[in-house]
Amino acid sequence: MSNSLKLIIESLLFAASEPLAPRQIHALLPGNDLKEIKDVLQELKNEYEGMKRSFTIKEVAKGYQFRTLPRYRPYISRMLSTTPTRLSRAALETLAIIAYKQPAIRQEVERLRGVDVGGILRVLLKKGLIRIVGRKRLPGRPIIYGTTGRFLEFFDLKDLSSLPTLKEIEELGVGEEEP
Numbered sequence: 159m160s161n162s163l164k165l166i167i168e169s170l171l172f173a174a175s176e177p178l179a180p181r182q183i184h185a186l187l188p189g190n191d192l193k194e195i196k197d198v199l200q201e202l203k204n205e206y207e208g209m210k211r212s213f214t215i216k217e218v219a220k221g222y223q224f225r226t227l228p229r230y231r232p233y234i235s236r237m238l239s240t241t242p243t244r245l246s247r248a249a250l251e252t253l254a255i256i257a258y259k260q261p262a263i264r265q266e267v268e269r270l271r272g273v274d275v276g277g278i279l280r281v282l283l284k285k286g287l288i289r290i291v292g293r294k295r296l297p298g299r300p301i302i303y304g305t306t307g308r309f310l311e312f313f314d315l316k317d318l319s320s321l322p323t324l325k326e327i328e329e330l331g332v333g334e335e336e337p
Contacts, residue, residue, distance in 0.1 A: 163190060167198050177221030177311065219310035220317055243285060243312070252278045253287060253309070257321060260304040261291050267303075279303065287312060 170186065171178055180199060184192045199222050203215040216225040226234060245253065252275050256262050259270075267275050282288045286308040293299040310317065322330075 163187070163194070164198050164202060167195065168202055171202075171215060171222055171224055174223065176307070177217075177219045177223040179221040182221070216314070217316050218314060219307040223311075225314075245285075246278075248273075248275075249278050249281060253282055253305075256282075256288055256303050257305050257309065257318070261302040262304075263294055263296075263300040263302055265300060 166187065167183060170183060180192060180196050183195050183199075184190065187195065199215070203217070203222070206214045212230050213224055213226045215222055218225070248271075251271060252267055255267050255270050259266060264275060264279060267279075279288070283290070286306055288303050288309065289306045290301050291304040292302045294302050305318070309315075315321065
């Protein structure tokens, strides 16, 4: 593998505002083998982890992206002088239902939550965490919702299979009320 290819891929990752998938890199560098590109990405990832820097290359949303380590988040937030995106408990519950049930329609989410979710869906759409994936072939043609790549980035997930299973959640005791 050439050092030149490694530097090119590194520069693409550095310049990209969103995670780059190996296939996207391959489309930009068609003269190179997809397996070689994946090998270079893994090598770069390992190198950055070994350097013990404040950032690394992380596999998120089916692509690769430079990410600062979580322990430096407070300093970066101060520099950018914005508060990180916060979601209410209701928004998180709605988002979890969509993530696990997708594709999901509003009526399914409302049935599970027991309350109207119209406003919450608008907020999640505005934040780019969910998207409209179509309409269901039912009377009224309800809108179908699914998660986005931004959702994966926001929660630092490689893909949807990275979501914790119900068993893992139960083992953590999440959602259990204190006596």
